[in-house]
Amino acid sequence: KNQVEQSPQSLIILEGKNCTLQCNYTVSPFSNLRWYKQDTGRGPVSLTIMTFSENTKSNGRYTATLDADTKQSSLHITASQLSDSASYICVVTRKGGNAGNMLTFGGGTRLMVKP
Amino acid sequence: GAGVSQTPSNKVTEKGKYVELRCDPISGHTALYWYRQSLGQGPEFLIYFQGTGAADDSGLPNDRFFAVRPEGSVSTLKIQRTERGDSAVYLCASSFSGGDREQFFGPGTRLTVL
Numbered sequence: 001k002n003q004v005e006q007s008p009q010s011l012i013i014l015e016g017k018n019c020t021l022q023c024n025y026t027v028s029p030f031s032n033l034r035w036y037k038q039d040t041g042r043g044p045v046s047l048t049i050m051t052f053s054e055n056t057k058s059n060g061r062y063t064a065t066l067d068a069d070t071k072q073s074s075l076h077i078t079a080s081q082l083s084d085s086a087s088y089i090c091v092v093t094r095k096g097g098n099a100g101n102m103l104t105f106g107g108g109t110r111l112m113v114k115p
Numbered sequence: 116g117a118g119v120s121q122t123p124s125n126k127v128t129e130k131g132k133y134v135e136l137r138c139d140p141i142s143g144h145t146a147l148y149w150y151r152q153s154l155g156q157g158p159e160f161l162i163y164f165q166g167t168g169a170a171d172d173s174g175l176p177n178d179r180f181f182a183v184r185p186e187g188s189v190s191t192l193k194i195q196r197t198e199r200g201d202s203a204v205y206l207c208a209s210s211f212s213g214g215d216r217e218q219f220f221g222p223g224t225r226l227t228v229l
Contacts, residue, residue, distance in 0.1 A: 100163025
């Protein structure tokens with residue numbers, strides 16, 4: 001069964017601190033993995049996309065890693081800001097076909113950054 | 116605007132009523148998706164359009180849910196005889212051509228069934 005599990009479910013950190021969010025998946029065949037940021041009351045916005053051959057990718061203060069062998073990914077946020085408070089969703093895309101349910105979403109990690 | 120838009124942003128209705136939720140995708144995107152997101156969970160797939168046709172409606176929970184995209188752009192998700200369990204955020208996304216291309220999400224419609 002295609003699944004994406006994220007941890008922790010929620011996290012509170014102080015402004016300026018770093019944090020790491022985890023994502024484990026069992027989706028196969030694998031096409032790519034994206035981390036989305038979803039602000040309260042808004043739709044998800046893509047932060048990074050990683051394909052099978054990529055180990056790490058950065059987008060500003062966000063750095064994603066991918067270990068395709070262990071089927072694990074992480075999102076590291078450096079020097080957190082209050083605006084980082086949001087839900088972070090790991091989404092894995094299956095390869096091939098043109099079905100609508102090619103994306104498998106994790107349940108998200110709700111991050112709160114406090115001053 | 117350049118992004119996906121959805122209306123209304125909030126909809127409160129009574130059990131048993133009919134509701135329509137609208138999605139305006141990014142211009143030129145042929146693929147359009149509807150998802151449902153419950154509090155604290157990731158989105159769940161409902162239906163996927165490629166152009167005007169529903170290419171995959173396997174995520175619709177029952178026959179009270181229906182969606183159309185008559186001209187291949189704007190889509191309407193229709194829910195008949197609403198139930199309290201239908202309360203959720205309904206997200207729409209579009210992509211250039213479907214498949215594994217990036218999906219761009221709208222802000223969602225928060226539906227509350229009393």
